[in-house]
Amino acid sequence: MTTQRTSRFRRAARTLVSLVAVVGMVAACGDPAALEATPAAGPHLITHDGHRLAFHVTAGHSPTVVLDAGGGEDSSYWDALVAQLSRATGSRIVTYDRAGMGASDEVPGPWDGRAAASDLQAGLRELGVTRDVVLVSHSQAGEVATYFVRANPGVVAGAVLVDANLPPFFTDPQIQRIVAVTEPQIEALGKQPSTKENRQLIATAANFGPTHQAYHELSWPDGLPATVIVSEKTPFDGSPEDAQRWRDAAATFVAAGPGRTLVTARGSSHDVPKDDPALVLDHIERMAATAR
Template sequence: MINGRLPAVVVTLTCAVSGLGLVGCEESSKAGSDASAERTTAAGNKAADEDLLTGTRKITVDGRSVNVSCSGSAADGRPAVVLVAGGGDGLEKMAGIQETLSKKNRVCSYDRLGEGASDQPDGPQTLESTGKVLTAVIDRAAGDGPVVLAGHSLGGLIAARYAPDHQDKVKGLVLMDATSPTQSADLNKGIPQSATGPAVELREQTLAILHGGKPERLMVPDGKVRSAGDIPVEVIQHGQQYLAQVPDYGPGLERAWTEGQRKWLAVSGSSKLSTAKNSGHYIYVDQPDVAVRAIERVTSQAADRG
């Protein structure tokens, strides 16, 4: 666990470089745990009640309770937006951007298992199992309609891994400083076994989380980026180079992070990369206007494509 012996920059970096919440990172509050519960039946399938979810409710996926929040309404043919938070964060962290987007769009967010007001996972999770939870959320968010996924950090990785296998539903992506598709290799190369100092603890703690540590117990293997077709995709990277502050290894970590953002462009033939110049890792907090405009552009492009 991270403790007071580590420099503050290392605590920040441990959250940012992997997008995973550890002790000392901003974690979702459990305040939403008293929200009224609404139960669905089959995992990943539509609920018997065909009405789309509104407000904050609980749905059940494979016997586990998942906290979901939906607001706003979509014009005919316009995809619903599903926000996918980074590790250690949940729907409360994304409440501000959800409120802004819901003025013109139908928007939903959720707490993955192990986060916020959702249940703890009953064992190790995989991208497939966390994708099953996302499918259930999408069904309640959009019914038979399309969606745009907007993911931050680990949530961006999850969204980009999910989209190629669900091209019937996912019609656009916005990836906000998404965790690199080769994050483990990036860390092992950027902070080698011969390294000393606080960077070593950073590497070991981050790799432990990527390999099934708490809170989500999610296994996040490295892998090539698969194509989701020609859907509109915007990849937004941070502009404030805070990773460069890590002693000895910071500049290399920044270069690897930037390269990781470029790798995500392969998810679509219609991808574009931009930089939020005044933002750290939390782009939707530091420069919410940049995030909102990107999500609305992708949603409009997806709607125009039908």
Template sequence: MAAYKLRSAARRTAIQVGSAAAMAGVLAGCAQSANPSASRSASAEVATTKAAPAAAPQSTLRMITNQGHKLAFHITPGNLPAIVLDAGGGEDSSYWKNIVPVLAKKTGSEIITYDREGMGASDPVPGPWKVQNAVSDLEAGLTALGATHDVILVSHSEAGEIATYITGQHPGQFAGAVLVDASVPQFSTDTEIARVAAATQAQVAAIQALKPASVTQADRQLLAVAADYVADQHAYHEATWPAAVPATVIVSSQTPFPTSPPDAQAWRTAQAQFADAAPNRHLLTAADSSHDIPLDHPDLVEAQIEAMAKDVG
């Protein structure tokens, strides 16, 4: 699932669409816990307060070319294995700007963030968005940066789809994952795919009616994702997460659908089904939280990443 934040002179709206599912007109964020041992228990309800960003080594920008387009990767130096942060739909690497310095200081690990095609400093790519192209871009970046084993992958929202495919194709490259209100295959049922496709038609039409100068990067990505959404989501529903890669699953209490109880329940059910599918997966709920857990209360996300690093280290 992705939270696409559409910005123009006339409006600031959020729309849920993307790799695992979407719904028009829903905006979200989330809450977190500073106690990793407590928050890693199954289905635990947690809440916490924000911490001030910690000092950390300065990140560097590296442009990496894949399939003819350039991608911006931001590297904060540290020890391997690397921690890779992947933002949701409509967002770029700046989504993690407050979390990166804290993680770097607490874990001592190398931290990698990046801009997917068409976002941030990365080149746009014309045509429909395809998850395999996004997987190829991330593969190319991690290979060029030497992050080829024991990587900890942190994926929010739409990035869960990328995480599912890349770990499935290269399970030996990843030591674990933290999925933050992320898209999981179990959500993309026939019912939810149809509801999402219908719900986003008006938002897609509204973007298409905008003057070119008013169309944002997030708008363009939404149109690209929506182009082949139905077929892509039917395929995603058949994907599986590799049993060898442990995962911490953080679900927001509001879900990405705070105004749609049926879709919110379907989201919670899918997250629980994913977590229950293997003994090395842990489910927790961020109390009083919206979809944007990393922004609202980063402490929980930081604590779970740090705990994962210790678990797999």
């Protein structure tokens, strides 16, 4: 596989194919004394179901903002935004490495959004974050967010879904298209030297069809506010048909329930937090203000 083809595939995989995901959701502890006791910053290694997960906390008050990166990315994806967000909101900021990424242990087997949400839940509980969370989820983390909010009612006060994998996108025809396009690339990746990123891509592809058929059936809880930021170029820049389906899925998601807002990141690629950080910061600040 050429470098250009590998790069193109990984961009797509980090979005729809949902690599290793974990939703960025966090709940804030309402006890001011507990908030003041939170370390200014530092890694917390949390064990769940036999594997360790690395969480990073910047001290602040409620609501807690949890930043969850897309497939193939770890907590460092948000490094440029954490300090700005902390200054702008005064909120506690939490980032973390999903299983198999960064300082977190790898977990064998196919990608499982429900298990990733369970990891996030365990980490937040150990940190004392159990309510008033503003969840910011990019790309594959949209799957984690959906499982998380369904399993943990009352924890998340609002979400900012940044060019995120949303259930309406994953129709049977679209799943078949993705599988057909990525199958040869995944096979080629399997012949390359084994790396963390490659292993996670292969794990995502292993059970992609059934996993995303089940995800397609999920719905976002009514009444839970969500801002959906969709990139203008989408993960399918170069494929107008797929790009339009991505945009249509975002619009369908927003129209399906109250308290949802659709925002387009003009001129941005799928990496909206990198291409237009001011836009992402603005909508996180707005959601945090409503959650106070």
